[in-house]
Amino acid sequence: MSELRRDPITERWVIVASERAARPSDFSPRIPATAGIFCPFCPGNEEATPQELLSRRAPDAGPGDPRWSVRVFPNRFPALRVEGELLRSGEGLFDRISGVGAHEVIVETPRHDTSLAQLSIPSLAEVLRAWRDRIVDLGRDLRLTHVSVFKNQGPAAGATLAHEHSQLLALPTLPRDVALELERAEAWFSRKERCVSCDLIRQERAAGARLVFEDQRFVVLCPWASPTPFLLWILPKNHASHFEAVDDPTSTALAEVLRLALGKLERALEGPAYNLVLVSGRLRGASSPASHWRLEIAPALTVPGGFERASGCYINSTRPEDAAAFLRGIDPA
């Protein structure tokens, strides 16, 4: 079984996933799955994946039918598992939690050779609703403290399979960087009686320089201190702490905005590898006036080096104002 370990010096939690145990020879360069290679995520290969947790199928299609649009199932090589007892133990200076949690795969489309930006709005909205519904379901497990939803697209962004998919990790502890951000948002609120993200949205809409586009519900911007080139944030304009509270019409509106944002990046950067991550409020937390959910899209254009690794400080050679101006001028059609 895997376990979570905390370093007493850096106070960072790490998942030591020994079921994925690797020998030095396993670290040869990865080759992404290409056409012609068996793809476990393609329709007809449902038996190659673990038992489905959620799917969207045609009304007349039963379980196992290959006519689905979205499928969710546990990762075959999970970093954490729902099975097992949540055990917390110490070993001198060291802290340990047993590897209880969840690690799921969301296959976003039956088509092997497409990209998220090419999905229809209804299909993309189904993906967002699958994320939402899985977070709500996992929130019922009181052992879990945090759910991270993320997508790695392309080998440079950490993907090992080409077929479009996202992943979800549910943890029994709040990761350090997530906890820090929530604490700071709460401290800001207690000083100001305002949400820091709402303040930021107001300031960025007024300034305009880092705004890529906006519609009635969402704003898309290149953040002031973007650690990497062409980073995009998508935020709801009206305060909302929890992504999982998004209703169906809002998920459709978000799908439109996400599709346009991805389309612009795809066109500007010629189909870059990227990470997509969801930042949201405390799991099972009541709606909070302090924290504000967002999606981040981070093209993987540069390789972080030792400085970034040691300091958490990044060097970005593209001003977010330049990235935003460039993306404003891109027509993704």
Added chain:
Amino acid sequence: MSELRRDPITERWVIVASERAARPSDFSPRIPATAGIFCPFCPGNEEATPQELLSRRAPDAGPGDPRWSVRVFPNRFPALRVEGELLRSGEGLFDRISGVGAHEVIVETPRHDTSLAQLSIPSLAEVLRAWRDRIVDLGRDLRLTHVSVFKNQGPAAGATLAHEHSQLLALPTLPRDVALELERAEAWFSRKERCVSCDLIRQERAAGARLVFEDQRFVVLCPWASPTPFLLWILPKNHASHFEAVDDPTSTALAEVLRLALGKLERALEGPAYNLVLVSGRLRGASSPASHWRLEIAPALTVPGGFERASGCYINSTRPEDAAAFLRGIDPA
């Protein structure tokens, strides 16, 4: 001029280095410099680099003589510069510091086609002394708050030039992750009256499972919560807060240990890309009983994905106990 910017939500400082300004087309795959391509770090090409700040040359060699063993000069495309005024300003929610600092290159050997593990002990000790002497010199500039010394070896670790070199970045602010670790070490000391790293060294020497080797002065181990496979820490056994206080005999002893550690990794992982970083005490700080310097060697075997990016939590598929046992059995000769 570049500038440092702080994000009001993540509280992360970022160096926006507009002098390295990049257009989308600049993000094509990087090709490492190979033999036959002009190398600005090779002897005879001294004029291709900025004015030397420090060098080790034969006693009869004057400045400009190509018979050097180590050379230090400013980066040609610096993220930060010594020139200019230190200006701190706000823009609504946003914080900014002008890009004052230093960004230097340490060429570690005149030989183009060698690796750090193949240098002689005296040559490697010269590199460590060059780091030390540059930190001491930069510490005299009272505008600077932190010096980061790091090495990116191989394209997967962020290197763009093949000739062995390390870099140094001096900043006018303490990076978030460095500040967090120092604060926590100080909090530990105030509770316990002991250094947390000294506690860790005692526990790891007693346990043995994560120890790779030790000698009279240093211990080399795979940390309990290693975020990435085969991460190594090198720590002085006797409490020492500041690397820059290392004397010449200690730097020679460290060179021996570093050479053995790198040799084991090179043999075990077939010459991996890696990051080497120095973690040390507060710049200009008096010797502190709370913080303890170390070197980290992190082979770049995996690509961090969206989960790691968003949470600061890593998934490591190699137990540090397995990595340590494997490395103990490796003879680098």
